[in-house]
Structure formats: structure tokens, C-alpha cells
Amino acid sequence: MHKDLPKVFAVPIDKTIKNNKDIFIGQEEERSNQKNINMSDINKIFNDKTHVYKTKVQITTSKEEKIVELVGIKNNALLTLKGESIPIVDIINIKKV
Numbered sequence: 549m550h551k552d553l554p555k556v557f558a559v560p561i562d563k564t565i566k567n568n569k570d571i572f573i574g575q576e577e578e579r580s581n582q583k584n585i586n587m588s589d590i591n592k593i594f595n596d597k598t599h600v601y602k603t604k605v606q607i608t609t610s611k612e613e614k615i616v617e618l619v620g621i622k623n624n625a626l627l628t629l630k631g632e633s634i635p636i637v638d639i640i641n642i643k644k645v
Contacts, residue, residue, distance in 0.1 A: 585639045593644060602629055608641040615645055
């Protein structure tokens with residue numbers, strides 16, 4: 549009952565394989581007299597042990613100051629529980645409430 553598997557012929561590869569892509573992402577910085585928030589401050593909120601699905605934060609933008617419940621981040625914008633999208637470049641200050 550013991551059957552051997554068929555022999556497999558492996559073709560040797562004599563050439564270099566270049567199947568990796570180099571991707572470069574650049575972004576123009578917007579200059580303003582107000583200091584924008586650092587991305588590490590936002591990451592601290594999402595990496596906190598108390599953040600399971602949503603976190604209540606106070607966001608200060610160039611136009612307004614409001615308290616929202618953050619649920620995620622997508623395409624350089626913060627997403628709120630009410631479906632709002634707040635661009636990160638507009639945020640001046642963010643703190644957990």
C-alpha cells in the first residue's frame with residue numbers, strides 16, 4: 549500500500565526576478581500660521597487600552613471647537629460616530645474628554 553509520489557522536475561532559475569514595485573508618496577505641506585496636530589497624538593488615542601470602538605474627544609479646528617466620538621481614521625481624515633469626516637490638516641488640537 550505504500551506508493552511513492554511522482555518525481556517533480558524543478559526548472560532552475562538563471563535570471564534575476566524583479567517583481568517588486570518602488571512606491572514613493574509625496575505630499576505638499578500647507579503653510580499656515582497655526583500649528584497643526586502631530587499624527588502621534590492621534591495614534592495615542594486609537595492605541596489607548598480604553599479605545600475599543602469609540603472615544604470621546606474635543607477637537608479644535610481652524611473654524612470651530614467641538615466634542616465628537618471618534619470611531620476611525622481613513623484617507624487623512626478622522627471619522628466620527630455621526631458620520632462626519634474631519635480632515636487631519638484642519639485639526640489644531642485634540643484631547644480626550
